[in-house]
Amino acid sequence: MNKRIDEGFLQRWLRNELTEVELKEFQKTSDYAVYEKIMKVSADFETPDFDFDKVYANLNDRIKTKKSKVFKLNWKYIAAASIALLVGLLFFVDTSVKYETSYGEKMAVLLPDSSQVYLNSKASISFNEKNWDSNRKVVLKGEAFFKVKKGKKFKVVTDLGNVSVLGTQFDVQTSKDYVEVKCFEGKVSVVSGNEKNILTGGKASRSFRNGVTENWGISNQEPLWKNGESSFQSIALKYVIYSIENQYGISIKADKINLEQKFTGGYTHSDLKVALKTVFEPMKIDVIFTGENTVTLLKR
Incomplete structure (x- = not known):
């Protein structure tokens, strides 16, 4: 860390009390980007104002009244504790992303593993971009066509069932009453309620909320709605x-x-x-x- 970041430096930076020269020098350091990111994240949270001077005065008054041992406030530790708190807030930030289409719209989305998703009209997907490797899950509303890279695996979650995939091309359509899956290439596993259905290329199924499942064959190589x-x-x-x-x-x-x-x-x-x-x-x-x-x- 730069030597100029002493016990009062961060406090003055947080209060916008740095000189123009000090701020420019601070921005050149490797630490600045870290502190700046923390401050941007913390700005999204509503927290009570912290009046350093008032708290310091109140503590001194209480110490004098009780005639107890006097403790000197170390602003270095206070600043460090504040930064630690802000860093902790990063763990509670929702890092999921969401893509959605309106009436008549279509959209192409690239997942973190380079798999492709095409959204039909009035559809949406959401997934955790930051933690994709440990949470490979896509939440789907509406209809979407997935082209999964070979060797890449993740799960599509809908209100009425889940679709597990590994290197395949398939379409998922959801509604309040059913989930419909068409497999164009590879293999997918569809779990809806207590039913599990394995689909291979050229097969389709529709699972209703009441437990009924319908199966049929398809001949096209991708969903017609794409065209x-x-x-x-x-x-x-x-x-x-x-x-x-x-x-x-x-x-x-x-x-x-x-x-x-x-x-x-x-x-x-x-x-x-x-x-x-x-x-x-x-x-x-x-x-x-x-x-x-x-x-x-x-x-x-």
């Missing part, structure tokens, strides 16, 4: 409607139709009217625009 099209395999219409709402940022009123009827097919992300016609025309459902961003569905 601007959502696809569905024998799923209740209500989930397709929810997907369209998230993709286009609209509200769909559908209380006059059967939301449990199954739909297999897809829709484009580039044209709302075409998307609505593609989904609802074959099901003989009329689409009525009742506002700029509001649609009502009626059974013919």
Whole structure:
């Protein structure tokens, strides 16, 4: 440590009492970056003001009143203790990062191990970037496609289940009622409730909150939504409607139709009217625009 950092130096720095020359010299030292980082972190915490002069005066008054042994305050130790406290706060700082998309948005994210994640619209992922090596966990909301580097392993956590991976490519779609996983390459382990399902390339599964699990095969090499099209395999219409709402940022009123009827097919992300016609025309459902961003569905 620089010799100028004596027992009163840090105290004067914390109070912004250093001269311009002293501050410039301090900034050249290797210690400055450490203290500066600590101060930036501590600025995020609301702590009571510490009045050194007032505390010192109060202690002296109490010492004189009791006529006890007089202790000399050593500002060097007080400053050191303050820095130690601030360093300790670093351990309680949330180092997780979060990425999320809005209506119609897509996003590519690079994980700390160089694995790639592609977020569909209205989706989010969060993970601990600082402690990635010891906590290789990604929390997912919505839908995302993962391209995991060979030999890299981590876990995708959703509300209804976890997906453990090792060097693979897969897509995970979540909702309040189910988690759907499509494995395009390699192998993934899907745990939902008491059920464990191993998927290899070309396989897909959907696990519902009520314990029902559906399995089917896939032929494409990556999710179609990456290229601007959502696809569905024998799923209740209500989930397709929810997907369209998230993709286009609209509200769909559908209380006059059967939301449990199954739909297999897809829709484009580039044209709302075409998307609505593609989904609802074959099901003989009329689409009525009742506002700029509001649609009502009626059974013919």
